[in-house]
Amino acid sequence: xxxxxxxxxxxxxxxxxxxxxxxxxxxxxxxxxxxxxxxxxxxxxxxxxxxxxxxxxxxxxxxxxxxxxxxxxxxxxxxxxxxxxxxxxxxxxxxxxxxxxxxxxxxxxxxxxxxxxxxxxxxxxxxxxxxxxxxxxxxxxxxxxxxxxxxxxxxxxxxxxxxxxxxxxxxxxxxxxxxxxxxxxxxxxxxxxxxxxxxxxxxxxxxxxxxxxxxxxxxxxxxxxxxxxxxxxxxxxxxxxxxxxxxxxxxxxxxxxxxxxxxxxxxxxxxxxxxxxxxxxxxxxxxxxxxxxxxxxxxxxxxxxxxxxxxxxxxxxxxxxxxxxxxxxx
Amino acid sequence: xxxxxxxxxxxxxxxxxxxxxxxxxxxxxxxxxxxxxxxxxxxxxxxxxxxxxxxxxxxxxxxxxxxxxxxxxxxxxxxxxxxxxxxxxxxxxxxxxxxxxxxxxxxxxxxxxxxxxxxxxxxxxxxxxxxxxxxxxxxxxxxxxxxxxxxxxxxxxxxxxxxxxxxxxxxxxxxxxxxxxxxxxxxxxxxxxxxxxxxxxxxxxxxxxxxxxxxxxxxxxxxxxxxxxxxxxxxxxxxxxxxxxxxxxxxxxxxxxxxxxxxxxxxxxxxxxxxxxxxxxxxxxxxxxxxxxxxxxxxxxxxxxxxxxxxxxxxxxxxxxxxxxxxxxx
Numbered sequence: 001x002x003x004x005x006x007x008x009x010x011x012x013x014x015x016x017x018x019x020x021x022x023x024x025x026x027x028x029x030x031x032x033x034x035x036x037x038x039x040x041x042x043x044x045x046x047x048x049x050x051x052x053x054x055x056x057x058x059x060x061x062x063x064x065x066x067x068x069x070x071x072x073x074x075x076x077x078x079x080x081x082x083x084x085x086x087x088x089x090x091x092x093x094x095x096x097x098x099x100x101x102x103x104x105x106x107x108x109x110x111x112x113x114x115x116x117x118x119x120x121x122x123x124x125x126x127x128x129x130x131x132x133x134x135x136x137x138x139x140x141x142x143x144x145x146x147x148x149x150x151x152x153x154x155x156x157x158x159x160x161x162x163x164x165x166x167x168x169x170x171x172x173x174x175x176x177x178x179x180x181x182x183x184x185x186x187x188x189x190x191x192x193x194x195x196x197x198x199x200x201x202x203x204x205x206x207x208x209x210x211x212x213x214x215x216x217x218x219x220x221x222x223x224x225x226x227x228x229x230x231x232x233x234x235x236x237x238x239x240x241x242x243x244x245x246x247x248x249x250x251x252x253x254x255x256x257x258x259x260x261x262x263x264x265x266x267x268x269x270x271x272x273x274x275x276x277x278x279x280x281x282x283x284x285x286x287x288x289x290x291x292x293x294x295x296x297x298x299x300x301x302x303x304x305x306x307x308x309x310x311x312x313x314x315x316x317x318x319x320x321x322x323x324x325x326x327x328x329x330x
Numbered sequence: 331x332x333x334x335x336x337x338x339x340x341x342x343x344x345x346x347x348x349x350x351x352x353x354x355x356x357x358x359x360x361x362x363x364x365x366x367x368x369x370x371x372x373x374x375x376x377x378x379x380x381x382x383x384x385x386x387x388x389x390x391x392x393x394x395x396x397x398x399x400x401x402x403x404x405x406x407x408x409x410x411x412x413x414x415x416x417x418x419x420x421x422x423x424x425x426x427x428x429x430x431x432x433x434x435x436x437x438x439x440x441x442x443x444x445x446x447x448x449x450x451x452x453x454x455x456x457x458x459x460x461x462x463x464x465x466x467x468x469x470x471x472x473x474x475x476x477x478x479x480x481x482x483x484x485x486x487x488x489x490x491x492x493x494x495x496x497x498x499x500x501x502x503x504x505x506x507x508x509x510x511x512x513x514x515x516x517x518x519x520x521x522x523x524x525x526x527x528x529x530x531x532x533x534x535x536x537x538x539x540x541x542x543x544x545x546x547x548x549x550x551x552x553x554x555x556x557x558x559x560x561x562x563x564x565x566x567x568x569x570x571x572x573x574x575x576x577x578x579x580x581x582x583x584x585x586x587x588x589x590x591x592x593x594x595x596x597x598x599x600x601x602x603x604x605x606x607x608x609x610x611x612x613x614x615x616x617x618x619x620x621x622x623x624x625x626x627x628x629x630x631x632x633x634x635x636x637x638x639x640x641x642x643x644x645x646x647x648x649x650x651x652x653x654x655x656x657x658x659x660x
Contacts, residue, residue, distance in 0.1 A: 042637035049634050262632075269632035274615050276642035281607050286600070302592075302599035304379050307372035312606035316646070 008040035015142040016047070020115060023142050027117060030134040041134065048140035051083075051147045052252055053164060058171030060152050063197045066235040067171060068150050074245045076113050080145040083115040085135050087151040115144065130279070133164055133272070163271040166264060167251050169193045169244075172211065174203035188214055191228055193247050199232035199239060208232055226254050285315060338370035345472040346377070350445060353472050357447060360464040371464065378470035381413075381477045382582055383494060388501030390482050393527045396565040397501060398480050404575045405476055406443055413445040413474040415465050417481040445474065460609070463494055463602070493601040496594060497581050499523045499574075502541065504533035518544055521558055523577050529562035529569060538562055556584050615645060 008029065014022035030037055058064050065086065072082040119132045132149065139147045149165060170191040194215075196208045211230045221227050229247055233240035255261035285294055297315060300306035338359065344352035360367055388394050395416065402412040449462045462479065469477045479495060500521040524545075526538045541560045551557050559577055563570035585591035615624055627645060630636035 038639045041639055045631075045637040046634050265632045266628055269638065270616070270628045272638040273628065273631060273642050273645065274612060276638050277611050277615060277646050278608050280642055280646055281611050282604060285604050285607060298596055298600045298603065301375075301603060302595045304376050307375040308599065308602040308606050309368045309371055312603050312610055315603065316607050316610055 005039055008037075009043070012040065012043060012047070012138075012141065015138065018112065018143070020112065023115065023138060024117070026138050027131075027135045030138065031119070031131040037134075041137065044134075044137040044141040048137055051136075051140040051144050052248075053136060053140070053166050054146060054148045054248060055151065055165030055168045056148060056171060057151045057168070058173075058195075058197070062171045062173045063235055064150050064152075064171050067195065067197055067233060067241075068148055070233075070235040070238060070241045071244055072114055072146075072148070074241045075146055078245070081113040081115075081143075082146045082148065083139040083144040084117065085132060085139070085147065085149045086116070086118045087129070087132050087149065115139065130275075133275075136164055163268060166255060166261065167192045167248060169195055169248075171195045171197050172207055173198050174201040174207045188218070192226065192251055193244070194228060194230040195240075195244060196230065196232045197235060199234045200237075204232060224258055226251065226258075226260070281316060335369055338367075339373070342370065342373060342377070342468075342471065345468065348442065348473070350442065353445065353468060354447070356468050357465045360468065361449070361461040367464075371467065374464075374467040374471040378467055381466075381470040381474050382578075383466060383470070383496050384476060384478045384578060385481065385495030385498045386478060386501060387481045387498065388503075388525075388527070392501045392503045393565055394480050394482075394501050397525065397527055397563060397571075398478055400563075400565040400568060400571045401574055402444055402476075402478070404571045408575070410475040411443040411445075411473075412476045412478065413469040413472075414447070415462060415469070415477065415479045416446070416448045417459070417462050417479065445469065460605075463605075466494055493598060496585060496591065497522045497578060499525055499578075501525045501527050502537055503528050504531040504537045518548070522556065522581050523574075524558060524560040525570075525574060526560065526562045527565060529564045530567075534562060554588055556581065556588075556590070611646060 008026070011022045011026040011029070015026055026040075030041070056064055056068055068084055068086075072084060075082050117135060119129065119135055136147050136149060168190050170193070172194065174196065194211050196204055196211070198204070199208075208230050215228055215230070231240055231244055231247060233244060235241065252261075255264065294315065297306065297311045301308050301311050338356070341352045341356040341359070345356055356370075360371070386394055386398055398414055398416075402414060405412050447465060449459065449465055466477050466479060498520050500523070502524065504526065524541050526534055526541070528534070529538075538560050545558055545560070561570055561574055561577060563574060565571065582591075585594065624645065627636065627641045631638050631641050
């Protein structure tokens with residue numbers, strides 16, 4: 001075991017004891033992605049499986065952060081621990097998001113049962129970045145009861161969140177055409193729960209009614225299926241937060257009883273494997289270890305001595321690779 | 331050789347004789363992606379390399395279509411043949427784009443030296459789809475002098491276009507903050523030529539000045555490098571179209587003389603190989619032929635008996651695959 005591995009192992013052991021600084025350091029170490037992270041990611045995966053992972057998405061300005069903060073307080077009141085991962089677009093906006101993060105941390109600073117962490121989306125163009133997936137793995141392995149992943153509603157992020165979450169909550173706000181946006185952006189298909197936040201605004205009932213109408217159009221759920229609820233919240237005075245926590249618990253209970261949880265975890269595993277396999281291929285073909293053989297193949301394709309499909313097949317099949325590790329660790 | 335292969339070969343032979351219907355049929359056949367397309371794509375690649383591929387990108391409403399039409403007319407006047415591939419977002423907008431396509435076709439309907447084809451971007455989320463890449467390969471192999479790929483300025487499309495084009499033209503329009511959009515969207519880095527279209531509008535000089543200021547900030551080109559020009563056009567009365575055609579020719583001449591063309595073709599080949607390799611991996615892991623072994627691995631990962639990195643490595647390395655075909659076809 002290398003010195004790096006040992007450091008990771010020590011951090012993981014301390015994170016599992018509930019030490020927040022060790023948890024933070026482990027997330028940062030994986031985010032900077034130094035060599036030798038793969039072994040610790042394997043350990044994290046095997047140690048995980050406890051947390052309920054909830055994805056919360058909605059457009060900027062929908063009040064997601066305040067809602068998540070209020071939800072966390074409610075879950076804490078029920079004796080459960082809550083970790084929050086806030087995914088920020090890696091743009092000029094992130095300064096603002098980090099500030100918001102600090103304010104929220106202060107909100108919960110005396111509570112060791114709450115953890116808040118911001119992640120940038122660099123490198124994955126608005127998607128749920130690899131670093132976010134790793135952070136969720138750390139928090140799951142460290143034994144947090146709930147891991148809430150909060151994404152701003154841009155581009156693919158909302159759809160991608162479904163791939164790492166057991167339950168997906170879509171937040172809309174009254175007026176400003178945001179309801180229509182949720183419907184247009186394909187969010188109807190991914191929502192397990194709808195929340196109309198800022199329910200004290202004048203148009204709140206109209207927004208909720210429109211969402212219900214869209215759900216009705218899609219038809220009733222199959223026998224034993226899940227009927228997607230539309231909840232109304234006003235995070236500032238706490239309206240609807242209790243009901244939201246109840247609905248999350250109900251969805252979890254339904255998933256477990258119906259076999260849906262198992263189906264989703266299979267899908268999550270498949271998506272994770274595909275994503276890593278794609279990264280591996282890109283690394284092999286473009287990384288520093290790709291070497292002269294790949295260079296020659298690229299030159300042959302550019303010179304039209306070889307076609308790109310044959311080249312891709314040959315490289316995927318024949319490139320020298322590390323030893324396979326397909327032994328079950330039961 | 332299968333019956334499908336023979337059909338493709340016949341279509342390719344007729345396309346190379348300049349038969350437009352055969353060219354269209356070949357593009358459609360590849361778009362619907364029936365079995366056995368890989369061999370013909372290999373033939374297309376080996377037959378290609380003649381065309382100058384120009385990417386033209388800009389936000390909706392920047393008048394790209396009219397500009398491209400005027401440019402095509404100018405290039406035809408110089409005795410060169412021009413094929414246009416217009417990439418449409420696969421949204422409700424495509425009805426409008428197809429209509430525009432028909433209007434443009436009528437514009438050139440009596441000229442056999444012009445070819446116009448619309449492609450949807452389905453399946454690649456605003457990017458340059460596989461079908462577009464294949465259409466460019468058909469037109470290149472069929473011997474067209476210029477292949478112009480026109481993309482609407484959404485998301486990643488502008489950056490992706492650079493991967494299949496020798497020369498990238500970014501179109502801005504005066505006012506409406508579009509100049510700022512071009513700058514913000516990372517288009518400054520990909521532009522070989524800037525065009526300010528609708529130059530008869532009041533703010534045209536201001537937009538051109540802002541683009542020039544941004545280019546100046548980036549510093550002068552290296553000795554023997556390319557100084558990105560900012561051209562002004564008004565497609566309706568033909569202002570600046572001649573200068574645009576000249577600038578494209580100058581860029582091509584510079585690329586050839588400086589070795590940049592060779593460097594770009596290497597990059598294009600590498601990007602193409604990577605993209606096909608990623609598709610191959612996804613097909614293998616998720617396709618109908620993936621089979622019981624992959625299912626078992628996914629179940630093992632979901633049950634945390636196996637970690638996803640080891641699973642991905644093992645699957646990428648060990649999955650049964652067709653015979654490698656890495657023989658040079660000189």
